[in-house]
Amino acid sequence: MCHKIKSYYIHTFGCQSNKADSERIAGDYQARGFVEADDWRECDELVINTCAVRQRAEDRARGFLHNVGLYFEEQQKPRPKIILTGCMIHHGDRKLQEMMPAVDEVLPIGEVGFNQTAIRKDKKHAFIPISTGCNSFCTFCIVPYSRGREKSRSMNEILDEVALLIDQGYEEITLLGMNVNSWGLEKLGIGFRKLMMSHQEFTREDLPDNQSQYLRPKKTPPFVKLLQAISKFDQIKVIRFMTSNPWDFHDELIAEIGLNKKIDRYVHLPVQSGSNSVLYRMNRGYKREDYLRVVQKLRAADPKIVIGTDIIVGFPGETEAEFEETVSLAKEVDWQIAFVAIYSPRPGTASDRIYEDDVPHHEKRRRWQILEDLINQKHLSHRPVVV
Numbered sequence: 001m002c003h004k005i006k007s008y009y010i011h012t013f014g015c016q017s018n019k020a021d022s023e024r025i026a027g028d029y030q031a032r033g034f035v036e037a038d039d040w041r042e043c044d045e046l047v048i049n050t051c052a053v054r055q056r057a058e059d060r061a062r063g064f065l066h067n068v069g070l071y072f073e074e075q076q077k078p079r080p081k082i083i084l085t086g087c088m089i090h091h092g093d094r095k096l097q098e099m100m101p102a103v104d105e106v107l108p109i110g111e112v113g114f115n116q117t118a119i120r121k122d123k124k125h126a127f128i129p130i131s132t133g134c135n136s137f138c139t140f141c142i143v144p145y146s147r148g149r150e151k152s153r154s155m156n157e158i159l160d161e162v163a164l165l166i167d168q169g170y171e172e173i174t175l176l177g178m179n180v181n182s183w184g185l186e187k188l189g190i191g192f193r194k195l196m197m198s199h200q201e202f203t204r205e206d207l208p209d210n211q212s213q214y215l216r217p218k219k220t221p222p223f224v225k226l227l228q229a230i231s232k233f234d235q236i237k238v239i240r241f242m243t244s245n246p247w248d249f250h251d252e253l254i255a256e257i258g259l260n261k262k263i264d265r266y267v268h269l270p271v272q273s274g275s276n277s278v279l280y281r282m283n284r285g286y287k288r289e290d291y292l293r294v295v296q297k298l299r300a301a302d303p304k305i306v307i308g309t310d311i312i313v314g315f316p317g318e319t320e321a322e323f324e325e326t327v328s329l330a331k332e333v334d335w336q337i338a339f340v341a342i343y344s345p346r347p348g349t350a351s352d353r354i355y356e357d358d359v360p361h362h363e364k365r366r367r368w369q370i371l372e373d374l375i376n377q378k379h380l381s382h383r384p385v386v387v
């Protein structure tokens with residue numbers, strides 16, 4: 001009797017965390033005897049790993065699914081089993097079923113597991129997830145609801161994976177988490193998330209500060225210890241990490257980056273806005289001055305450090321004067337690269353529930369263009385390598 005070997009294909013949207021999750025989903029398939037198909041048209045099971053950071057990202061996943069459906073209809077072939085995972089699962093099974101009836105199964109991200117072997121295409125550089133979820137409550141962000149509470153992976157598990165990668169010849173790694181500097185410091189509470197999941201009304205004042213969701217390190221922060229432990233492996237030549245947040249970028253971490261030259265000189269430090277009133281509405285947990293202090297300390301630790309950022313333009317209520325504060329911060333910091341996003345309300349986020357999306361689209365585009373020219377066009381010829 002001849003058994004046909006089943007095949008899978010994973011289509012990934014979004015950020016590095018999604019790509020790292022897809023590598024582990026591939027590992028799970030291969031452990032179950034599946035082989036990777038070269039094309040989604042040829043597979044038995046198709047995983048769509050989705051991003052929900054902006055409406056456009058969700059639209060792209062839905063568009064892809066639509067094309068898949070059309071193709072199999074036209075070819076009059078049975079379509080593969082379709083499995084949906086990633087950040088769009090925050091909509092919940094019922095809504096997803098309405099939005100995308102062709103989906104056969106929903107795979108919660110947490111079920112992939114840290115310790116599932118990753119199947120990596122890149123043979124030189126490897127992503128290593130060190131935490132999942134996020135305990136912060138930035139008002140614009142869907143991650144705390146799609147990925148759940150933050151959970152740090154243990155030091156031993158991470159070091160075992162580094163050792164395995166060294167055996168395979170890897171020399172460059174990127175440690176991944178939504179907030180890597182808080183690794184090992186997350187609190188267990190459920191706090192605001194419970195309120196968000198309910199239909200109760202709330203205001204900006206009800207939101208907990210992001211800092212309140214983490215323990216304060218008494219001595220060396222755990223993330224610094226992790227960097228030091230990984231640096232002891234001679235074979236590892238470059239260590240990158242993302243994402244770091246300004247509110248817990250501890251002095252010890254800055255000192256470690258300054259001294260430890262295995263750590264890449266590019267630091268990604270999302271600011272989102274240069275205006276304190278917008279930062280308050282975003283619940284970012286720091287002020288413009290705090291951000292500048294971190295930048296100054298980083299440059300004092302090593303003038304070769306290059307800094308990049310994320311910015312949102314057109315956040316609810318953003319006035320011209322508030323936007324100009326972001327422009328002036330861009331001039332002051334001189335970021336080498338910026339991922340500038342136009343705000344769009346994400347259903348399920350706090351900002352969608354408490355603010356009106358009141359900046360006209362043409363104005364958002366104008367602000368986007370100003371920052372794009374000021375930061376990215378200016379540094380076009382010497383942009384840092386961002387993995």
Ligand code: SF4
Nearest residue numbers: 134136138141143178
């Ligand atoms: S730190 Fe803020 S922006 Fe980043 S994942 Fe958490 S909630 Fe989202």
